[in-house]
Amino acid sequence: MRFELTDEQAGFARSLADLLGRSDTVGAARAWTAGDSGPGLAIWRRLADQGVNALVVPEDAGGMGGNLVDLCVAHEVLGHELAVGPWIESSAYLATALTGAARDAVASGAVATVAVPPRVPRALDADVAEQVFVLADGGLAPAAVGDLHGSVDGTRRLFDVTAEEAGGASHTDAEAAFDAAALACAAQLLGAGERILEDSVAYVKQRKQFGREIGSYQAIKHQLADVRIALDFARPLVFGAALADVPVSAAKISAVEAAHLAARTGLQVHGAIGYTAEFDLSLWLNRVRALGTAWGTPAWHRARVLDVIARGER
Amino acid sequence: MDLELSESERAFRDEVREWLAANVPTEPLPSMDTAEGFAAHQQWERRLADARLSVVSWPREMGGREASLVEWVIFEEEYYRAGAPGRVSQNGIFLLAPIIFDHGTPEQQQRFLPTMATGEQVWAQAWSEPEAGSDLASLRSTATRDDERGGWVLNGQKTWSSRAAFAHWGFGLFRSDAEAERHRGLTYFLFPLDADGITVRPIAQLDGEPGFAELFFDDVFVPDADVLGAPGDGWRVAMSTAGNERGLSLRSPGRFCATADRLVELWREAPAGEGTDDVALRVVDGWIRAQAYRLYTWGTVTRLVDGGDMGAAGSVNKVFWSELDVALHETALDVLGPDAELAGTRWMDGYLFSLSGPIYAGTNEIQRNIVAERILGLPREPKGGAR
Numbered sequence: 001m002r003f004e005l006t007d008e009q010a011g012f013a014r015s016l017a018d019l020l021g022r023s024d025t026v027g028a029a030r031a032w033t034a035g036d037s038g039p040g041l042a043i044w045r046r047l048a049d050q051g052v053n054a055l056v057v058p059e060d061a062g063g064m065g066g067n068l069v070d071l072c073v074a075h076e077v078l079g080h081e082l083a084v085g086p087w088i089e090s091s092a093y094l095a096t097a098l099t100g101a102a103r104d105a106v107a108s109g110a111v112a113t114v115a116v117p118p119r120v121p122r123a124l125d126a127d128v129a130e131q132v133f134v135l136a137d138g139g140l141a142p143a144a145v146g147d148l149h150g151s152v153d154g155t156r157r158l159f160d161v162t163a164e165e166a167g168g169a170s171h172t173d174a175e176a177a178f179d180a181a182a183l184a185c186a187a188q189l190l191g192a193g194e195r196i197l198e199d200s201v202a203y204v205k206q207r208k209q210f211g212r213e214i215g216s217y218q219a220i221k222h223q224l225a226d227v228r229i230a231l232d233f234a235r236p237l238v239f240g241a242a243l244a245d246v247p248v249s250a251a252k253i254s255a256v257e258a259a260h261l262a263a264r265t266g267l268q269v270h271g272a273i274g275y276t277a278e279f280d281l282s283l284w285l286n287r288v289r290a291l292g293t294a295w296g297t298p299a300w301h302r303a304r305v306l307d308v309i310a311r312g313e314r
Numbered sequence: 315m316d317l318e319l320s321e322s323e324r325a326f327r328d329e330v331r332e333w334l335a336a337n338v339p340t341e342p343l344p345s346m347d348t349a350e351g352f353a354a355h356q357q358w359e360r361r362l363a364d365a366r367l368s369v370v371s372w373p374r375e376m377g378g379r380e381a382s383l384v385e386w387v388i389f390e391e392e393y394y395r396a397g398a399p400g401r402v403s404q405n406g407i408f409l410l411a412p413i414i415f416d417h418g419t420p421e422q423q424q425r426f427l428p429t430m431a432t433g434e435q436v437w438a439q440a441w442s443e444p445e446a447g448s449d450l451a452s453l454r455s456t457a458t459r460d461d462e463r464g465g466w467v468l469n470g471q472k473t474w475s476s477r478a479a480f481a482h483w484g485f486g487l488f489r490s491d492a493e494a495e496r497h498r499g500l501t502y503f504l505f506p507l508d509a510d511g512i513t514v515r516p517i518a519q520l521d522g523e524p525g526f527a528e529l530f531f532d533d534v535f536v537p538d539a540d541v542l543g544a545p546g547d548g549w550r551v552a553m554s555t556a557g558n559e560r561g562l563s564l565r566s567p568g569r570f571c572a573t574a575d576r577l578v579e580l581w582r583e584a585p586a587g588e589g590t591d592d593v594a595l596r597v598v599d600g601w602i603r604a605q606a607y608r609l610y611t612w613g614t615v616t617r618l619v620d621g622g623d624m625g626a627a628g629s630v631n632k633v634f635w636s637e638l639d640v641a642l643h644e645t646a647l648d649v650l651g652p653d654a655e656l657a658g659t660r661w662m663d664g665y666l667f668s669l670s671g672p673i674y675a676g677t678n679e680i681q682r683n684i685v686a687e688r689i690l691g692l693p694r695e696p697k698g699g700a701r
Contacts, residue, residue, distance in 0.1 A: 001323070001384050002316055003612035004620075009315070069315050201690050216693040218679075221686030228685050229630050236609030237602070245317050245609065250602045305598045309578050 033154035048109030079191025097177035249301035359433025377431030390566030406437030440486030574604035636671030
């Protein structure tokens with residue numbers, strides 16, 4: 001019984017955070033939104049060098065041989081630092097679903113993306129991806145890229161895709177892949193929520209009104225305390241799901257709620273400045289909104305948990 | 315990172331599970347806040363103690379079996395899963411005992427702990443006063459030095475004293491130095507509730523039973539042997555109990571997981587009707603939050619085993635479990651439909667009890683202040699502003 005990250009996992013998180021902290025991820029995100037993928041892809045390659053794309057690929061297949069805990073560790077940092085690109089699609093979904101040469105390419109850092117209709121109807125960043133897939137007729141097929149749709153999160157460039165040939169690529173377990181992706185999404189939400197809380201705390205400590213820091217007022221304190229509490233209880237569900245102790249859907253629901261509370265509260269305590277596109281908080285607020293319904297809506301995940309407990313399996 | 319129990323932990327779990335299956339009363343005991351129920355709960359404590367299961371984490375010589383923290387959590391999980399009776403001795407074993415272990419003299423430990431472990435002596439806490447609730451340090455009851463008799467004389471009034479209607483001993487803070495700054499000059503006293511000069515006036519709670527009481531002190535003599543810790547050091551000593559009360563010790567995850575499991579069962583067996591979908595989603599949320607609490611606790615246990623301490627995280631914990639407990643019971647009552655209002659059911663009793671959670675052990679407003687100031691590092695609010 002040790003329900004804490006190992007020193008190695010904590011060290012991995014720190015090294016990823018250091019790397020991204022030195023990489024101007026916000027600048028890369030704004031460039032990505034404007035259609036310049038250069039800075040974002042440079043960061044992608046740096047993370048690939050750290051093995052992020054290969055985390056859940058078995059060692060004998062050239063991967064890191066990690067588990068879902070490692071995946072969550074990495075994605076929490078990606079959410080915290082606002083990394084751009086199809087990370088969930090590549091390092092979680094496709095790294096789990098693919099086999100053979102296609103997986104080797106993903107593990108070695110190729111940008112790959114996927115649509116899993118109906119819950120993930122479009123493929124993220126398909127214009128920059130070397131490989132684009134769609135789940136069709138129970139198999140992963142290479143896909144042709146269609147129209148671009150903008151997301152509320154400008155860094156999420158969503159593309160229509162159509163299967164070119166059914167079952168063109170082999171895959172193992174679509175459900176396990178979907179769960180890995182939903183869990184990675186939950187971990188990103190956790191990281192984004194933590195970041196919003198940190199920035200909000202820093203802001204209310206220096207912003208003064210009526211002669212004192214607004215963070216000294218209970219009305220502000222209690223809202224931010226509730227965010228701290230929500231995140232503290234979402235985290236164990238994310239890592240508990242990574243250990244298969246609770247359904248992934250429970251983790252996703254809880255992470256969405258905690259991150260959403262962080263976002264709403266963060267915006268409120270920042271006041272009007274938080275409502276501007278120029279202020280960086282907006283990037284995280286919109287990311288949280290977008291990820292909330294990505295990889296299964298809360299309602300869909302609730303129905304899944306309901307199904308599990310209704311059958312008395314837990 | 316893993317959630318696996320060791321072989322010896324599994325063996326301990328099996329032993330506890332087996333004993334509880336054979337010994338937990340099939341019919342719920344009467345309320346511990348009645349004379350009859352109090353006695354029945356005391357007898358239950360005796361049975362637990364005979365099996366060395368009343369205070370598993372304590373040293374052997376005090377009635378325990380030196381269980382590890384992990385084993386303690388396992389015990390609690392099994393205890394609640396088995397639907398075993400509430401612990402009438404919980405104020406003593408969870409709130410006072412840790413202080414006696416840390417601050418008591420060997421003589422006090424010998425005199426108080428074994429009888430606490432068997433339920434022979436049941437303890438009541440005496441913190442709040444009519445004018446000192448959340449602002450506990452403003453308490454006014456006094457302790458005056460009596461050198462001639464070698465002790466102190468207590469005067470004043472305590473209130474909301476849980477279990478005091480039927481308990482044998484009390485513990486609480488009194489102002490022993492009127493001149494000192496308000497957090498100093500307080501002393502921690504232990505006193506028999508039948509001492510000369512103590513009047514106990516039971517107070518009926520929301521459920522109509524006298525779960526707490528007012529205590530009036532009129533020149534009550536307490537010998538030096540019954541002072542816990544050093545005179546004047548009572549605040550520091552007491553704050554370690556406050557941490558215990560809102561932290562891990564009283565609110566083991568077993569309690570909420572067992573309630574969530576019973577809620578799921580209730581919902582599964584309930585006939586479909588109006589609003590079924592709405593209630594179903596609340597059942598899901600309650601179940602998820604109970605799992606979150608269980609997993610969170612394993613994280614806390616890991617940190618404590620590694621030598622960390624709870625710190626202000628106890629306040630995070632307290633807000634979460636107290637609100638979870640209310641939500642689980644409210645959902646269950648909604649599943650029950652029009653029968654929910656019937657008095658004396660397990661769900662209604664549990665609901666009424668859950669409503670006290672956000673208030674006792676430091677209100678949730680105070681807990682949120684602590685989370686904001688000590689964990690998030692937000693500036694303290696200027697206290698007692700000019701009027």
